[in-house]
Amino acid sequence: MSPAKTTAQRQAEFRARKAAEQATEVRGIFAHPDDHTEVKEAAAKIARRRMRLAKRDAG
Helix, strand or coil: CCCCCCHHHHHHHHHHHHHHCCCCCCCCCCCCHHHHHHHHHHHHHHHHHHHHHHHHHHC
């Protein structure tokens, strides 16, 4: 059994996976706490649209 990974190791692997997907982290966006869910849903919708278009173009 391998030893448990540190938080820094897990974060580094996560960032590497996102970089491989050509995803960039967006920081510095401030929204009212009541808008948090709506902002996350909008980002997810954009990501789904991008995946759908990528599948269509690949097929």
